[in-house]
Amino acid sequence: MAKDRLDATFSALADPTRRAILARLALGETSVTDLAKPFDMSLPAVSKHLKVLERAGLISRGREAQWRPCRIAPEALKGVDDWLDHYRRLWEERLDRLDDYLQTLQGKEKTSGRKKQHRP
Amino acid sequence: MAKDRLDATFSALADPTRRAILARLALGETSVTDLAKPFDMSLPAVSKHLKVLERAGLISRGREAQWRPCRIAPEALKGVDDWLDHYRRLWEERLDRLDDYLQTLQGKEKTSGRKKQHRP
Numbered sequence: 001m002a003k004d005r006l007d008a009t010f011s012a013l014a015d016p017t018r019r020a021i022l023a024r025l026a027l028g029e030t031s032v033t034d035l036a037k038p039f040d041m042s043l044p045a046v047s048k049h050l051k052v053l054e055r056a057g058l059i060s061r062g063r064e065a066q067w068r069p070c071r072i073a074p075e076a077l078k079g080v081d082d083w084l085d086h087y088r089r090l091w092e093e094r095l096d097r098l099d100d101y102l103q104t105l106q107g108k109e110k111t112s113g114r115k116k117q118h119r120p
Numbered sequence: 121m122a123k124d125r126l127d128a129t130f131s132a133l134a135d136p137t138r139r140a141i142l143a144r145l146a147l148g149e150t151s152v153t154d155l156a157k158p159f160d161m162s163l164p165a166v167s168k169h170l171k172v173l174e175r176a177g178l179i180s181r182g183r184e185a186q187w188r189p190c191r192i193a194p195e196a197l198k199g200v201d202d203w204l205d206h207y208r209r210l211w212e213e214r215l216d217r218l219d220d221y222l223q224t225l226q227g228k229e230k231t232s233g234r235k236k237q238h239r240p
Contacts, residue, residue, distance in 0.1 A: 007135065011130070013130040016127060019123075080204060084204070091195055094194055
């Protein structure tokens, strides 16, 4: 994925309303009017968010004459996932080390617990 | 992951220099001076990017007196990965359908290829 495409994708995702719009569109395509309903926002405000998402390739708009349904375009999110792949090993190793550490702690607790039981 | 944390993470990742800094730090911790070298940027400009990354929880800074090494904090990226998980099924289904379509096309080509071979 090109650098500037990733710039646009990450920038579009940095807004909670735009992420909520994506979450709604993940359930199925819908009109702008229906999309706006739960958001307590004006149609122009929603349209502005949709333009940002569309420029980032995260949604597409239908070309039907009567209504232009919005659809999620999940391929752009796959671009983010591919980028994340370079770092996956890092946080997995970190979590593994944390797991080991917690198990060591629990082991120590068990040992000291047993010692306590042996006391009179 | 809290909404505003994801806002900060995505916003920090929307800049190619900041992503390049993370790619460098994925190789190991380093000083700001060494980090700045390949970027052809002033130290204050690099420091500004580091502050954005630090606020987003994507890096941490050492507290050593002589130098304050920068380290990647990959847990914040796991937050992005967890968010992406809700959408993974969508692009995987899309790619599966594309695969099926390509195989259907290839099947047709093979069939029409065979037909051609049978012709005199």
